[in-house]
Amino acid sequence: MIPISPVITYSQFYFTEFTSSKELNTLYKYKIEDTILFLIGVRNGFSSKKNSQYQFDLVKAFFDFLPIQKKKRLLQLLDGSNSVLVTHTVVNRIIVDLFNQINYSQDNVSLNSESFASDVLDTLLAYNESQYQSVDILERPDTPELAWDIFLMQDNNSLDEVHLSRTSAPKHLIFNKFIKKSTSIDDLTLYLNENFYVNSTHELNLHLLQVFIQNTANLESKNTLLKIPPSEKIHQVLIKMEYVFGKGITKNNSFNVGELITKPFFLHSDGNLYLTSSRDFALIMDKIWTFFLYKSKAIQKINTQIKNVNDFLSFIGKEYYEKFLLLKIFNDFSKKYVRVLSSDDQYLPDLSMIVDNKTVYLIEIKSSSLNYRTFLNRNTQEFKQFIDENFALKKKGVRQLINNIRHLADKSNELYNIRSTNKLTIVPILIYTEHHLTKPMVNRYVEDHFKKELAEINLPFKEVLPVTMIYYEFFIENADYVKKKPNILKGLIRDYWRYIRKKEREYVKFKSTQNYVESSVSFDDYLIYNPNVYKSEAKHILDNMTRIFDLKGTSE
Structure with a gap:
């Protein structure tokens, strides 16, 4: 699903030992502003599909001005071993270091200099070495922390700009609708x-x-x-x-x-x-x-009570994501055999959906946001702490769902108007708004804790599925698909966990970090390859959200 591509480093390229002094940036002598633009252009080109990268103007210029032997060596590594030279994270680091020297450098050498392309290459290789030398994949056991080390370092997600941009227009209109309702x-x-x-x-x-x-x-x-x-x-x-x-x-x-x-x-x-x-x-x-x-x-x-960032995040999470955005989308799923319930702030989860009185979706919504410094510093312990506090170990997330399941077992008729529980399938879901949680191993880590707590309860249900973490974007992009077949969500979740178990068995047979990552991909990353999901045209998504939220009167 998410390949772990080898990054070309200085020591690999030159067959020499790397020392930190080689990271000293050789680009300061060039016109820094133009160098920043060049790096941006090269990164954008390398971010495209492999077969079209060399067609981009600045990528082509970069290769054209490299010394012949360096060009041959680089192409050999890029094409022969599926390696990567340019990463988003490393170029960001170089841009920041260049910009912080903008008032101190001589800044007078033209980018047309014969040495420029070679200096760009050496700088990329040196920064790659610095960025990617600390994980030591081969020397460490496969653990959640190793997976997070790798993907915090690479800042890699399958949910990229394509998926974010496809829904940006309707989400802006929906938020404007919320604003008008609130102020x-x-x-x-x-x-x-x-x-x-x-x-x-x-x-x-x-x-x-x-x-x-x-x-x-x-x-x-x-x-x-x-x-x-x-x-x-x-x-x-x-x-x-x-x-x-x-x-x-x-x-x-x-x-x-x-x-x-x-x-x-x-x-x-x-x-x-x-x-x-x-x-x-x-x-x-x-x-x-x-x-x-x-x-x-x-x-x-909009709200005069908001005094600090915690007040703000709490307000957006409760009033916008839970009570407005997702509640309206789920209410649209309602029909003769589908009931949707919102939270009573005591016994019911943020959202419940009952299908045919046989399947009960218990849904908690988490709008907590990670501090950007967690990624800036590649701090895996802070990332793990965030997951523990909001999903796995503390009062939120898993613990909330366990309590919801207990309440359903004890008060099914009173809370859900369901008399018999022995034929119920329970589908616990955590919807989150922090896009970095699509990283591998997050859901499996949370599910491991959920499974331990669930084992301590004597359940009267037919089945309780594993807890599934779903990025909120799924319900915007695929609302029409779920509305037509509400239980398709249960089917997708079953398919996802079948895939995870299959990949776990493959990992047991052949233990590699790549197989470990494959056995722990997120629900949303898994669905990227489903032929029926995340496939709607942007206009169709906009039209569907316009219908659900009555957005025709929102535009000006």
Whole structure:
């Protein structure tokens, strides 16, 4: 599902021992702003499908200007061993280090210099060595921590910019609907206009969607750099909203990868804004309103009780994700033989769905967000602690579902209007909004704890399926599919766990880290390859969400 590709390092390429001094960046002597743009373009090109990478303008230029022997060696490694030279994480590190030196370098050598391409290669190789030398796959046993080390290091997910961007338009409209329900839209519009040059709550969404469409067109034409000239209104809006980094507007020496991820536009001295990362931009498109409203203090126009980030996350989690977004989608599944119940804040989970009085879906919604420093520092222990506190060990997640199952066993008639429980199939689900939890081994780790606690209960049910963690995006993209066949969700979950058990058996026969990862992929990563799921056209998703949320009157 998610291949662990070998990364080409300095010592591998040159058959020599690597020392940390080789990471000293040889690129400082070149025009730093232009070098940053070159690296962005090369990364975007290498991020495309393997058979089209060399067609991109800057990737082609990179290879054309390499010395012949280096070019042959690099192509041999890339094509012969399915290795990787350019990774998102490493290029981000180089960009940050370059930018932090922008006021101190001589910055006078042209990129047309004969040594430039070779210096870029050596820098990538050195940073790769530094980034990927600490995991020691062959020397360590296969554990959840090893899997998370690998994927925190590579920052790798199957749910990428394609999936985030396909639903960004309807999600913006849905969130606007929520805002209108929660506050006086005139007050918020006035605040945005006075402080951010935005005339309506939809204008920014429209601008960003246009940027995404233009970037997609650029990539299709093998042009890896998207620029926004000062003449376009979105240019000043993005600067005002602090989604831009550049000389004169960003502090040097303190700029870090976390900031870079949240500022996906680079202000060049030529006056243009350049999109730095399609993936980071897609994440901004996905989260922009929630984070922007908090950062700009506009959220207080919606709820005056929000004083800090915990208040904000609690409000968004409970009022938006649980009571508005997901509740409305699940209510749309209701029909003669399908009942949907919302939480009573005592005995019922966040959502319950009963199909034919034979299948009961018990659903808890988790909107907790990881601190970006967990990924900036590749801190596996913090990642594990986040999972333990919100899903596996503490009062949330598994413990909530176990309590829900107990209540269902004790009060099935009172709570669910179900008299007989011995024919019930229970489907426990944790819906989450933190996209990094699609990483391998997270669901299996949580399920292991769920299984231990479940074994201590005397259950009157026919069956309790393993707990399944599902990214909330699934229910937006596939709402129409689930509505037509509500129990298809149970079928997909069964298929997923059959796949996991099959891969576990394969791992027992041949123990490799790749097989270990394959036996622990997330539900959403597994479904990427299902012919019926995550396949709707973007317009169909928009039309379906428009129907569910009555969005026709939302646009302006």
